[in-house]
Amino acid sequence: MKGLNIAVCIKPVPDPAYYDKISVDPKTKRLQRAGAPAMLNELDRYAVIRAAELKQQHGGSITLFSMAPDDSRETLLEAAAYGADAIVLLSDRKFAGADTLATAYTLSEAIAARGPYDLILTGNESSDGGTNQVSAQLGEWLQIPHVLHVRSIDYHQDHFVVSAASDHGVNTYEVTPPMLCGVTRQVAQKQYQTLRGIKYSTRIPYEILRAADLGADEDRIGDAGSPTKAGAIYEPPQQKEVRMLTGTADEIVEQLLLEIRKAGVLQEH
Amino acid sequence: MQQQETQKYSGILVYGSHNDEGPSEGMLELLGEAGRLQRQMDRPCRVHALLIGDDVQRFAPELGWNGADEVICIEGEAYRDYRPDLYIDALEAAIEQVKPEIALILATVQGSEMASSAAVRLRTGLAAHCVELRFDQDAYVQVVPAFAGKILGDIYCPDTRPQMATIKKGMFERAEVDSRRTCRVRMLEVVNSRAFDPIRLISSVRDQKTEDVDIGSAEVVIGGGLGIGSKEHWEQLEQLASLFHGAVGCTRPALDQGWTEREDSMIGTSGAVIHPALYMSIGISGAAHHTCGIKDPKLHIAINRDPHAAIFATADIGVAEEWDTILPLLIDRLAQRKEA
Ligand SMILES: Cc1cc2nc3c(=O)[nH]c(=O)nc-3n(C[C@H](O)[C@H](O)[C@H](O)COP(=O)(O)OP(=O)(O)OC[C@H]3O[C@@H](n4cnc5c(N)ncnc54)[C@H](O)[C@@H]3O)c2cc1C
Ligand SMILES: Nc1ncnc2c1ncn2[C@@H]1O[C@H](COP(=O)(O)O)[C@@H](O)[C@H]1O
Numbered sequence: 001m002k003g004l005n006i007a008v009c010i011k012p013v014p015d016p017a018y019y020d021k022i023s024v025d026p027k028t029k030r031l032q033r034a035g036a037p038a039m040l041n042e043l044d045r046y047a048v049i050r051a052a053e054l055k056q057q058h059g060g061s062i063t064l065f066s067m068a069p070d071d072s073r074e075t076l077l078e079a080a081a082y083g084a085d086a087i088v089l090l091s092d093r094k095f096a097g098a099d100t101l102a103t104a105y106t107l108s109e110a111i112a113a114r115g116p117y118d119l120i121l122t123g124n125e126s127s128d129g130g131t132n133q134v135s136a137q138l139g140e141w142l143q144i145p146h147v148l149h150v151r152s153i154d155y156h157q158d159h160f161v162v163s164a165a166s167d168h169g170v171n172t173y174e175v176t177p178p179m180l181c182g183v184t185r186q187v188a189q190k191q192y193q194t195l196r197g198i199k200y201s202t203r204i205p206y207e208i209l210r211a212a213d214l215g216a217d218e219d220r221i222g223d224a225g226s227p228t229k230a231g232a233i234y235e236p237p238q239q240k241e242v243r244m245l246t247g248t249a250d251e252i253v254e255q256l257l258l259e260i261r262k263a264g265v266l267q268e269h
Numbered sequence: 270m271q272q273q274e275t276q277k278y279s280g281i282l283v284y285g286s287h288n289d290e291g292p293s294e295g296m297l298e299l300l301g302e303a304g305r306l307q308r309q310m311d312r313p314c315r316v317h318a319l320l321i322g323d324d325v326q327r328f329a330p331e332l333g334w335n336g337a338d339e340v341i342c343i344e345g346e347a348y349r350d351y352r353p354d355l356y357i358d359a360l361e362a363a364i365e366q367v368k369p370e371i372a373l374i375l376a377t378v379q380g381s382e383m384a385s386s387a388a389v390r391l392r393t394g395l396a397a398h399c400v401e402l403r404f405d406q407d408a409y410v411q412v413v414p415a416f417a418g419k420i421l422g423d424i425y426c427p428d429t430r431p432q433m434a435t436i437k438k439g440m441f442e443r444a445e446v447d448s449r450r451t452c453r454v455r456m457l458e459v460v461n462s463r464a465f466d467p468i469r470l471i472s473s474v475r476d477q478k479t480e481d482v483d484i485g486s487a488e489v490v491i492g493g494g495l496g497i498g499s500k501e502h503w504e505q506l507e508q509l510a511s512l513f514h515g516a517v518g519c520t521r522p523a524l525d526q527g528w529t530e531r532e533d534s535m536i537g538t539s540g541a542v543i544h545p546a547l548y549m550s551i552g553i554s555g556a557a558h559h560t561c562g563i564k565d566p567k568l569h570i571a572i573n574r575d576p577h578a579a580i581f582a583t584a585d586i587g588v589a590e591e592w593d594t595i596l597p598l599l600i601d602r603l604a605q606r607k608e609a
Contacts, residue, residue, distance in 0.1 A: 133397055161471075
């Protein structure tokens with residue numbers, strides 16, 4: 001058996017611990033990220049971990065793909081440390097302003113150029129945009145079957161067995177390669193990388209592809225390829241003023257009962 | 270982007286989920302919102318509701334009472350359980366048939382996947398998890414959250430149709446039910462162009478139906494976080510909720526701890542949106558990922574021992590104490606009241 005060739009899509013995202021500091025500049029109306037460091041999108045970590053396990057079982061290779069700025073190297077190396085064989089970074093000003101349709105198109109062009117792959121893994125959603133759109137859209141551009149909300153993936157001889165959440169429970173599918181899975185946290189056990197592992201991954205091929213290298217259709221990348229256009233951004237109105245209750249526990253509970261009664265939710269019987 | 274002849278598209282297509290009993294609450298909410306958009310338009314606009322499944326035509330009248338002018342049914346045994354490939358073909362076919370200028374799709378597991386895929390096939394824009402839809406002069410604006418709702422952004426889709434959006438359950442309000450309203454029913458056959466089935470469904474396990482109150486429509490929600498500390502303690506939340514006939518919700522860490530088995534009770538970006546009259550958050554820090562799932566509660570009481578916890582910024586009433594000094598007393602007092 002030739003083993004599994006796996007592509008994993010990695011998105012560097014701002015650390016969610018800094019979300020409280022993200023704001024919109026009242027004058028320029030631009031986003032201020034307050035120095036939030038980039039990190040590996042949470043679910044993408046589970047995707048590479050599962051990819052590494054599948055490679056261990058069946059042999060093969062893992063290539064990471066990311067459309068991100070040039071300074072994403074550290075995040076990609078961390079992801080690669082789980083056991084990737086190559087990293088492909090898609091970085092170009094021309095990719096800027098891409099919505100999910102254009103992002104998925106760009107990734108699909110790179111994956112098609114470097115492939116073929118038996119399995120493409122993505123996180124089910126990213127923590128910053130959290131659109132939960134790129135995975136299925138990538139599958140569509142590649143014209144391969146795709147399953148989202150994946151809780152487990154196994155490979156048996158010539159097909160994958162995938163179980164995934166549906167609206168009513170859990171469905172299990174059999175799919176012949178190639179296929180794409182958007183994974184949830186259930187697919188693997190979380191584990192962190194050691195510095196040694198990250199050092200190792202500096203030795204694997206690290207390729208940066210520009211728009212010209214891809215030979216992609218310029219009408220389909222970046223802002224030009226995005227049917228959705230961003231307008232104003234703003235912070236949601238926060239008009240709440242909290243009232244802190246003080247006193248003994250008994251006093252606090254009395255006040256709580258009063259407020260709860262006022263809200264009209266105590267069922268009279 | 271290639272320009273389309275946008276004026277050939279009109280009306281609003283709505284797709285949501287249903288179960289064996291009928292359309293989901295979320296689907297009816299989308300119909301309510303479609304009706305509001307319809308009334309704001311200065312051109313003729315029909316609301317088309319889409320049903321995909323086995324024997325679903327029987328739900329059409331209810332969709333009519335809730336605002337649909339026409340119901341499109343794609344029926345058959347093949348649609349009994351979800352299969353991404355078949356369902357995506359079905360949504361695509363319905364859009365091709367109706368040519369709506371706007372499509373609203375319920376952001377369930379299935380709906381999000383179907384919408385994303387159909388948007389690629391139709392080469393059009395899709396805005397995720399919209400929290401508001403409106404017209405600005407003539408332009409249709411879809412408002413989306415970023416960074417777990419810390420930031421909102423207006424999204425336009427000027428050149429392609431339909432302008433697609435996914436929306437979470439709990440975002441909008443359903444219309445008054447009008448049981449005199451009737452609607453047209455149109456059956457649609459979808460020809461599956463693929464020569465073979467790339468995805469084979471081998472089993473479909475349905476969640477056990479529980480007697481519990483659905484968190485999305487509960488009047489009272491008691492939310493517990495990591496601060497609760499153990500599974501034994503968690504029972505106090507259940508006890509408190511039951512005194513209100515309410516539901517217990519959780520944060521992701523609490524779910525990860527296994528203090529509750531109900532994944533569907535997680536509140537936030539990756540979970541449910543709640544809009545209760547009373548929300549009590551207990552031992553919850555108030556991360557944006559969680560608080561963006563709390564929509565306009567009449568009263569939000571937060572109990573957290575840390576007076577600087579972010580949760581207090583979204584609460585009406587705050588108690589900066591150990592939860593277990595407050596909750597047992599509160600439960601006692603409410604229970605006494607019941608007995609009295
Ligand atoms: C992509 C992504 C998606 C996510 N989606 C969700 C989501 O949908 N929903 C969700 O909830 N989270 C989600 N999260 C996680 C989220 O970011 C937070 O980590 C989580 O909401 C925090 O949960 P918590 O408040 O229970 O725990 P913590 O942040 O650990 O807070 C516990 C709180 O309890 C208080 N406490 C401790 N002991 C006591 C006591 N004895 N009495 C009173 N108070 C006490 C502490 O002061 C603290 O504030 C997501 C994260 C990511 C990255
Ligand atoms: N710019 C990107 N580069 C690589 N992968 C991406 C990118 N954007 C999204 N993805 C992948 O798509 C998944 C879902 O993202 P989203 O649709 O933004 O929620 C992520 O978990 C990634 O695996």
